[in-house]
Amino acid sequence: MSDSPAISLHREEPHDRGAFTDRVNRIRAGVLGANDGIVSVAAVVVGVAGATSDTQPILAAGLAAVIGGAISMALGEYVSVSSARDSQSALIAKEKRELAEQPEEELAELAAIYRGKGLTEATALRVAEELTAHDALGAHLEAELHIDEHEVLKPWQAARASGLAFLLGAVLPMLAILLPPEGLRIPITFAAVLVALGVTGAIGARLGDSHWVRPTIRVLVGGAIALAVTFAAGALLGAAVQ
Known part of the structure; x- marks a missing residue:
């Protein structure tokens, strides 16, 4: 039997909220890590190239930025996700305790949630009873807290992904500033970085099912400002030292 037109029209919509949220979070972490690696390095x-044409200081500063940035990005993501996981675990434990100690009150609370969504009192109570019989904890976590007991946050996984994304993003500006002839370093780095930011911004927007133009423009403008400001600062410092 073929699908109805209504089902066919909505086949590509994200009906699994947990999977969609996880996908969006992974995209966010990857894009942020790569963009941070590109822009910060x-x-x-x-900035250093604006102050001096000597390759050694540029290489040393770049490597320090790559190593420090990757560690900082990974550590920041680990701390952030660990805090979120601790909060998630505490909420799950609290809900388990309430279900064990006051099941009737929890059933009434669940029914009230569905009444608030437009169901009649009788229907809301029946839905609450059936969901409670099937999976009481899962029903309450989804309806009250919008979390899934089985979707446990993974700090180390997030840290590795963010650190790796930063490193991958940082490779481009390092190559762009070190490989070209001295007179072309700055314009080639500017061009390569802006192209890369445009690509990552567009990819992140498309994978997140949003339009790509505005996010890409935001990333490009921010990257251009960062490069212009640091180059100007380096040039002024280099002129002052000379």
Whole structure:
């Protein structure tokens, strides 16, 4: 039997909220990590290149920015996700305790939630009873807290992904500033970084099922400002030292 037109029209919509949220979070972490690697390392090497044409200081500053940035990104993501996981675990434990100690009150609370969504009192109570019989904890976590007991946050996984994304993003400005001839370093780095930011911004927007133009423009403008400011600061510092 073929699908109805209504089902066919909505086949590509994200009906699994947990999977969709996890996908969006992974995209966010990856795009942020890569963009941070591109922009922060590019800003450092462009700033140093504005102050001196010597390759050694540029390389040293760039490597320091890559290593420090990757560690900082991974550590920040680990701390953030660990805090979120601790909060999630505490909420799940609290809900388990309430279900064990006051099941009738919890059933009434669940029914009230569905009444608030437009169901009649009798229907809301029946839905609450059936969901409670099937999976009481899961029903309450989903309806009250919008979390899934089985979707446990993974701090180390998030930290590795963010650190790796930063490293991958940082490779581009390092190559762009070190490989070209001295006179072309700055313009090539500017161009390469802006192209890369445009690509990552567009990819992140498309994978997140949103339009790509505005997010891409925001990323490009922010990257261009960062590079221009650090280059100007480096050039002024270099002129002052000379």
